[in-house]
Amino acid sequence: MDILIKDAMIITMDEGRDVIDRGYILIKDNLIKQVSYGEYIGENIGEYKNLEVINGKDYCVMPGLINAHTHAAMTMLRGYGEGLPLMRWLKEKIWPMESKFTAKHIKLGTELACLEMLSTGTTCFNDMYFYQEEVMEVAKEFNIRAVLGIPIIGEDWEHQLKEALELHKKTESCKNTMVSSMLAPHSPYTLSKEALKVIGEEGKKIDSGIHIHIAETEDEVNILKEQYNSTSCQVLLESGIFENRVVGAHCVHLTDEDIKIIKNNKVNVVYNPQSNMKLASGIPRIVEMLNEGINVCIGTDGASSNNNLNMMEEMETGALLQKLWCRDPTKLDGKEIIKMATLNGAKALGFDKLGKIKEGYLADLIMINLNKPNLVPNYNVYSNIAFSANGSEVEYVIVDGNIVMRKGEFLNIDKEKIIYDFKALCKNLM
Ligand SMILES: [Zn+2]
Known part of the structure; x- marks a missing residue:
């Protein structure tokens, strides 16, 4: 089925076009075929099969949001072990509970996460968690774009790396771009230098990219200082990890030298403001990194340190925090933060035709109802979405040319059943 969205406001994220006040979008198969001002008058109509026409009046269409760092199934631990610093929280609460997880927990936890995200x-998330084969199945079933990552952590790294390489082969054989994978070494402080070196080498062979936590807390900085007299970035540079396309989550505690290393090695930085605030990890120097030309995108981190997977909230918090930190309200305006949550995320995850509403790009887009009390008037659509929207205004979701949500209702997904089963499983877990 092909799709025509007509009479809509369109945030293209395409420099030449910017915002189209009233225009249309034609989608053929999984690609955006045409984007234009004005009204569609039916030229080349024969090209399109069973054209579904969506009336876009009072809607804004924009590229789907890209959650560039999360642990989707941690929805299971939403609100669990609250109010502890990162290391105590992980060691005393999260890791013991995670050791009880089976494939079933991951399947349901990811299903709930996908409901919330969509x-x-x-429309796309970069995951790092256990039982990624389950995540792959859920992503396919839900029609959400997923980048999978098996965490490689601690002593058992060789075995985990082998599993990750096998998963990579499986995603390669899928023959579409809906699921892909990255190697996901947890962090420079939870792996030996030797392990990091091998993972860096294997990453280069398969060209998958590497997803890793970098300099999240002061504790991490101190551990590496004591162990190697180095910073996280120096360790990753020396071990060859940075010879890959790297997606580095957090990057909170960086020295000036670290920022140079990140810039020179084209590391993609993921800003996770709510997690950093909730765990009191610190404030990353996002504005400085953007000024250096570093590609910065946005993630929610897991639901247990956030406590949701709502990228609309993440954009708002992220921009507000940087404005306050810089004591400068001109920093991180609506357009820039939306670019971070769309185009920059696509680039970080290795998609060169995603994150814009432009001919030839993958048809991942969302439609926001502008006729909501919190979105009128609409003087500046970028800041309206970044600072006034809360996510509940998203009424259409299209991923890879398929409609996943229409008028606020999921198609082909039994939301009530998932929530019922999820609650039952959480009750058993505790
Ligand atoms: Zn994380």
Whole structure:
């Protein structure tokens, strides 16, 4: 089925076009075929099969949001072990509970995460968690774009790396771009230098990219200082990890030298403001990094340190925090933060035709109802979405040319059943 969205406001994220006040979008198969001002008068109509026409009046269409760092199935631990610093929280609460997880927990936890992400406008997520084969199945079933990553952590790294390489082969054989994978070494402080070196080498062979936590807390900085007298970035540079396309989550505690290393090695930085605030990890120097030309995108981190997977909230918090940190309200305006949550995320995850509403790009887009009390008037659509929207205004979600949500209702997904089963499983877990 092909799709025509007519009479809509369009945030293209395409420099030449910017915002189209009233225009249309034609989608053929999984690609955006045409984007234009004005009204569609039916030229080349024969090219399109069973054209579904969506009336875009009072809607804004924009690229789907990209959650560039999360642990989707941590929805299971939402609100669990609250109020502890990162290391105590992980060691005393999260890791013991995670050791009880089976494939079933991951399947349901990811299903719930996908419900939450899709309904608030996220069409692609970069995951790092256990049982990624389950995540792959859920992503396919839900029609959400997923980048999978098996965490490689601690002593058992060789075995985990082998599993990750096998998963990579499986995603390669899928023959579409809906699921892909990255190697996901947890962090420079939870792996030996030797392990990092091998993972860096294997990453280069398969060209998958590497997803890793970098300099999240002061504790991490101190551990590496004591162990190697180095910073996280120096360790990753020396071990060859940075010879890959790297997606580095957090990057909170960086020296000036670290920022140079990140810039020179074209490391993609993921800003996770709510997690950093909740765990009191610190404030990353996002504005400085953007000024250096570093590609910065946005992630929610897991639901247990956030406590949701809502990228609309993440954009708002992220921009507000940097404005306050810089004591400068001109920093991170609506357009820039939306670019970070769309185009920059696509680039970080290795998609060169994603994150814009432009001919030839993958048809991942969302439609926001502008006729909501919190979105009128609409003087500046970028800041309206970044600072006034909360995600509940997303009413259409299209991923890879397929409609996943229409008028606020999921198609082919039994939301009530998932929530019922999820609650039952959480009750058993505790
Ligand atoms: Zn994380």
